Amino acid sequence: MLNVFTLANGRLFQEEIESLEELARFKPIWVDLESPTPEERRWVRQHFGLSIPEDAMDEDIEESARFFEEDNGELHIRSDFLIDDNDEARSVRVAFILNQHNTELKSHGVLFSIHDEDVPVFRLLRLRARRMPGLISDAKEVLLSLFDTDAEYCADTVEDIYDDLDRVSRQVLSGDVTDDKASEVLAAIARHQDMSGRIRRNMMDTRRAVSFMMRTRMLNADQFEDARQILRDLDSLDSHTGFLFDKINFLMDATVGFININQNKIIKLFSVASVAxxxxxxxxxxxxxxxxxxxxxxxxxxxxxxxxxxxxxxxxxxxxxxxxxxxx
Incomplete structure (x- = not known):
C-alpha cells in the first residue's frame, strides 16, 4: 500500500496511490509504504529517483548501521515502534529515508517510511495532523512528530499497565489467593513484565534516533528544541518504568509466597496424618x-x-x- 501526504492550509491530507500517473499529480512531504509491492517500489524509484534498499526491513541489521547519512544528504533511520495488542505486544521495524532536498522535484524534503504492518503511532499522527492545522510544516517535522507521538503512545501504555496492576494488586493483597487465581495473576504479571521491557527498549531506540537527528544539525532552532523536549519526555518515563519493574517483582514474590503457603497447607495435612x-x-x-x-x-x-x-x-x-x- 502506497500513501502520500500533502500539506494544504496547514493540514496533512492523505491520498492512496494506485498508479504512477496518480503519484505524479501530488507533491507530498511524506510517502508511506506499508508492505510495498515491487511495482510500488518501482513507482517511487521512477518518480522520486529513490531506490529503497532490499534490507530496509531486516531485523538482524547491525545496530551501528541503523542511523547514517548518505553522501547525497539522504538520512537513513531504522527505528522500532511499539504495538500494544490485547493478545500480543510486539515491536515493528520502520525504515525512514529523509530526502532533505530534491532538486528534480523542486521539493524541500520528502520523508519515506517503509514498514510491514500498520503502526498505531502513524494513525495517531495522521488523525492529529488532520485536526490541528500548523502542526506540521515540512518532512523533518513529520519525523519528529512521529517520535513525539511514539513517546506519548508509550506513556499511554504505561498508564494502562498502572491501571491493570492496581487490579492485580487488589487480587493478591486480598489474601484469598487460590491456585487458579494465582495462575491468572502470574500470567498477567508476565505480560506486563514483557510489555515494560518492550517499552524501555522502544524508548531507548527512539532516544537514539532523536539524538542522531540532533547531531546531524539538520534541525532548525524550533525543531531542535522540540527534539530536546522529546528526550525530556522519554527521560521522565524511565522512572515510571523502573517503578513498574519494582511493583511487578513485588507482586511476583507475593503471589509465589501465597502459592508456597497453599502447598505448605497440603504438606501439613500429610505430616499431621502421618504423625497421628x-x-x-x-x-x-x-x-x-x-x-x-x-x-x-x-x-x-x-x-x-x-x-x-x-x-x-x-x-x-x-x-x-x-x-x-x-x-x-
Whole structure:
C-alpha cells in the first residue's frame, strides 16, 4: 500500500496511490509504504529517483548501521515502534529515508517510511495532523512528530499497565489467593513484565534516533528544541518504568509466597496424618508379632482390645493437634 501526504492550509491530507500517473499529480512531504509491492517500489524509484534498499526491513541489521547519512544528504533511520495488542505486544521495524532536498522535484524534503504492518503511532499522527492545522510544516517535522507521538503512545501504555496492576494488586493483597487465581495473576504479571521491557527498549531506540537527528544539525532552532523536549519526555518515563519493574517483582514474590503457603497447607495435612497414624501402626506391629503369650492367641478379647488401643492411640494425637490449632 502506497500513501502520500500533502500539506494544504496547514493540514496533512492523505491520498492512496494506485498508479504512477496518480503519484505524479501530488507533491507530498511524506510517502508511506506499508508492505510495498515491487511495482510500488518501482513507482517511487521512477518518480522520486529513490531506490529503497532490499534490507530496509531486516531485523538482524547491525545496530551501528541503523542511523547514517548518505553522501547525497539522504538520512537513513531504522527505528522500532511499539504495538500494544490485547493478545500480543510486539515491536515493528520502520525504515525512514529523509530526502532533505530534491532538486528534480523542486521539493524541500520528502520523508519515506517503509514498514510491514500498520503502526498505531502513524494513525495517531495522521488523525492529529488532520485536526490541528500548523502542526506540521515540512518532512523533518513529520519525523519528529512521529517520535513525539511514539513517546506519548508509550506513556499511554504505561498508564494502562498502572491501571491493570492496581487490579492485580487488589487480587493478591486480598489474601484469598487460590491456585487458579494465582495462575491468572502470574500470567498477567508476565505480560506486563514483557510489555515494560518492550517499552524501555522502544524508548531507548527512539532516544537514539532523536539524538542522531540532533547531531546531524539538520534541525532548525524550533525543531531542535522540540527534539530536546522529546528526550525530556522519554527521560521522565524511565522512572515510571523502573517503578513498574519494582511493583511487578513485588507482586511476583507475593503471589509465589501465597502459592508456597497453599502447598505448605497440603504438606501439613500429610505430616499431621502421618504423625497421628504412627501410634496405631506401632500397636499393630506389636500385636502382629505372633508370640506365644500374645492375648489374641488365647483370649477372646485380644483382637478387640488391640483395635480399641489403636483407635485411642490415633484419637489422642488428633485431639492434641486440634487444640494447638494445627488442623486449621
Amino acid at each position: 497414624l504412627l501410634p496405631p501402626t506401632l500397636v499393630a506391629s506389636i500385636y502382629g508379632m505372633n508370640f506365644q503369650h500374645m492375648p489374641e492367641l488365647t483370649q477372646k478379647w485380644g483382637y478387640p482390645a488391640a483395635l480399641c488401643l489403636m483407635v485411642v492411640s490415633a484419637v489422642g494425637p488428633m485431639l492434641y493437634f486440634r487444640k494447638r490449632g494445627w488442623l486449621k
